[in-house]
Amino acid sequence: MFQTPCVLFAGGKSSRMGEDKSLLPFGDFETLTEFQYSKLSQIFSHVYISCKDKKKFHFDAAFIEDGKTSSNYAPTLGFISAFEYLGKSFFAISVDSPFIDTQIIETLLCADRETDDATIAKTEEGMQPLCGVYHPTLLPAFEDMLTKEQHKLGFLLKNSKTQFVDFQDKEKFLNLNHPHEYQKALQIINSTSL
Secondary structure, X not given: OEOOOEEEEOOOOOXXXXXXXXXOOEOOEOOHHHHHHHHHOOOEOOEEEEEOOHHHOOOOOEEEEOOOOOOOOOOHHHHHHHHHHHOOOEEEEEOXXXXXXXXXXXXXXXXXXXXXXXXXXXXXXXXXXXXXXXXXXXXXXXXXXXXXXXXXXXXXXXXXXXXXXEOOOHHHHXXXXXXHHHHHHHHHHHHOOO
């Protein structure tokens, strides 16, 4: 098990999905969040769920709430809350990428260097900001982004000391942003055992 804490980001708005994707059923679990939490808990010794309000989840877990009074659904506030709560580096992963596996996570953790601000996965489709290691050196930049209401993780990573790690298998990075992607993921999970 990896000792680096893992933060599962499940506080997005899900506007493209049309409903809260963190609560969609997945695999043998009532929600995608519970599926991810269960899987990641077998990889990391400590897993936390970043969200706006933990009351929407009906299972036991360690939650980091990022301020349910805020109307901001960008992950910026989640990152700030996670850094303030944990006080150290962590592995960030999105709730809507259920096929990122141990091998990808291990590759990123092994490539990570203390001299970097972040170590992030990259495929031929571009960087995967919510799959990688973030260091507390980025906290001031996140706070600045929040103040200026600029929430593009890609911009932050391009302008920081970020190490990008290339991966060939883009299917593992399938993001469930739209209903058709969710249906595709359901077909995959029902035809294989992860």
